[in-house]
Amino acid sequence: MRIVATGLLVAMAITFFISRALVPVHPGWGFVRAFAEAAMVGGLADWFAVTALFRHPLGLPIPHTAIVPRNKDRIGDTLAQFLRSNFLVPRVVARRMHRVDVARAAGRWLAQPPGEGGRIRRGASKLAAEMLQAFDPQRLGGMVKATIGTRLRATEVSPILGQLLKAAVAENRHAPLLDGGIRWAARALSSNEALIRAMVHERAGALLRWTGLDETVADRLIGGLDKLLNDMAEDAEHPLRLKMEEGLDRLAWDLQHDRETRERVEALKAEMIANPAMQRWLDGLWEQAREAMLKIARDPEAAMAGKLGEMLRQLGGTVQADPGLARTINRFVRRTVVGVAADYGDGIVRLVSETVRGWDARTITTRLENAVGRDLQYIRVNGTLVGGIVGLAIHGVDVLL
Numbered sequence: 341m342r343i344v345a346t347g348l349l350v351a352m353a354i355t356f357f358i359s360r361a362l363v364p365v366h367p368g369w370g371f372v373r374a375f376a377e378a379a380m381v382g383g384l385a386d387w388f389a390v391t392a393l394f395r396h397p398l399g400l401p402i403p404h405t406a407i408v409p410r411n412k413d414r415i416g417d418t419l420a421q422f423l424r425s426n427f428l429v430p431r432v433v434a435r436r437m438h439r440v441d442v443a444r445a446a447g448r449w450l451a452q453p454p455g456e457g458g459r460i461r462r463g464a465s466k467l468a469a470e471m472l473q474a475f476d477p478q479r480l481g482g483m484v485k486a487t488i489g490t491r492l493r494a495t496e497v498s499p500i501l502g503q504l505l506k507a508a509v510a511e512n513r514h515a516p517l518l519d520g521g522i523r524w525a526a527r528a529l530s531s532n533e534a535l536i537r538a539m540v541h542e543r544a545g546a547l548l549r550w551t552g553l554d555e556t557v558a559d560r561l562i563g564g565l566d567k568l569l570n571d572m573a574e575d576a577e578h579p580l581r582l583k584m585e586e587g588l589d590r591l592a593w594d595l596q597h598d599r600e601t602r603e604r605v606e607a608l609k610a611e612m613i614a615n616p617a618m619q620r621w622l623d624g625l626w627e628q629a630r631e632a633m634l635k636i637a638r639d640p641e642a643a644m645a646g647k648l649g650e651m652l653r654q655l656g657g658t659v660q661a662d663p664g665l666a667r668t669i670n671r672f673v674r675r676t677v678v679g680v681a682a683d684y685g686d687g688i689v690r691l692v693s694e695t696v697r698g699w700d701a702r703t704i705t706t707r708l709e710n711a712v713g714r715d716l717q718y719i720r721v722n723g724t725l726v727g728g729i730v731g732l733a734i735h736g737v738d739v740l741l
Contacts, residue, residue: 341717341721344721345720345721348724349384352376355376356373360373371732371736374731374734375732376728378731378734379724379731380727382724383727386724387723389719391405392404393407394406394409408705409704412696416692416693423689424685424686424688428681430681430685437678442673443673448656451656498601498606499595499602502593502594505588505591518581522569522572522573523573525569526569536562540557541558
């Protein structure tokens with residue numbers, strides 16, 4: 341389109357010089373000259389206007405030119421505030437999300453994904469990959485970690501753990517855990533037999549050591565513990581095992597209803613969240629998730645193949661067939677999006693603004709110019725043609741008068 345617009349301007353210049361030479365031959369050439377002359381003026385004026393948006397025309401530092409590069413920071417701030425005011429207001433987001441059936445749309449897409457090479461799939465995959473690569477991984481990861489940390493701090497885990505433990509005991513799902521603990525205790529006893537004998541020997545009196553009864557005591561102690569553990573492993577109704585189950589029941593109740601226990605669990609949770617090891621684990625978890633998302637975005641066909649694809653297709657069919665599940669998903673998505681807008685709207689605005697500020701002038705100029713694209717050159721073409729028509733009209737009026 342640049343070639344077309346520039347070629348049209350050159351054609352008008354050639355036409356002007358030819359018609360100017362032919363005016364003495366016939367008065368009609370005056371109309372052609374007037375059209376070409378005004379078209380050149382219109383084309384040059386619009387070329388100057390279009391060029392002045394993005395750079396200095398002919399490289400000359402004319403005032404009020406190169407508008408976009410000079411104002412890129414203000415453009416970034418304005419764009420960020422536009423997003424904040426029109427898209428990231430919680431009530432606006434909630435109102436828009438009420439009209440969107442995310443669950444059914446996702447269900448249809450998962451159950452019957454577009455075929456290979458589909459424009460929607462290619463476009464969505466490319467967009468997702470470019471967005472993941474464009475954002476600063478550390479800053480975006482920090483936002484993800486902050487979100488996870490906030491949700492974990494806001495969620496009281498003690499009642500949840502209590503309910504899980506209570507359900508496990510009621511359904512006898514705790515039995516493998518008890519069996520594993522008993523087996524571990526038996527192995528620990530066997531591997532530390534020498535240590536136990538040494539402890540008995542050190543604590544026994546001189547008379548017991550002289551008579552060798554310390555060995556007998558050690559043998560009785562180790563044998564008794566070993567028999568106790570074997571009996572507990574074989575007898576589900578063993579009294580000590582029943583006591584352990586009663587302890588689990590009591591722990592489940594305390595986790596749900598005892599304030600002191602709940603406070604201890606919350607304090608432990610807060611310590612775990614603040615632990616640097618937990619932060620490093622979240623870093624690794626985010627990086628793995630980001631790499632997995634990039635892999636899926638770059639090759640959606642592979643993501644939808646095999647067991648993962650079959651599982652996603654079954655999930656899509658379930659979502660479509662279950663209205664209750666669809667309502668639950670839509671409600672969750674709506675609340676999540678509104679929560680993100682409320683909690684992180686300012687952070688997203690700063691991310692957009694600082695990203696634009698970080699671009700150099702040439703980058704933002706090229707991106708905006710390419711985004712507007714052909715329409716900029718159509719302005720030049722229209723200016724050339726409209727200018728020519730106006731010049732023709734003015735010449736016609738001048739001839740008639």
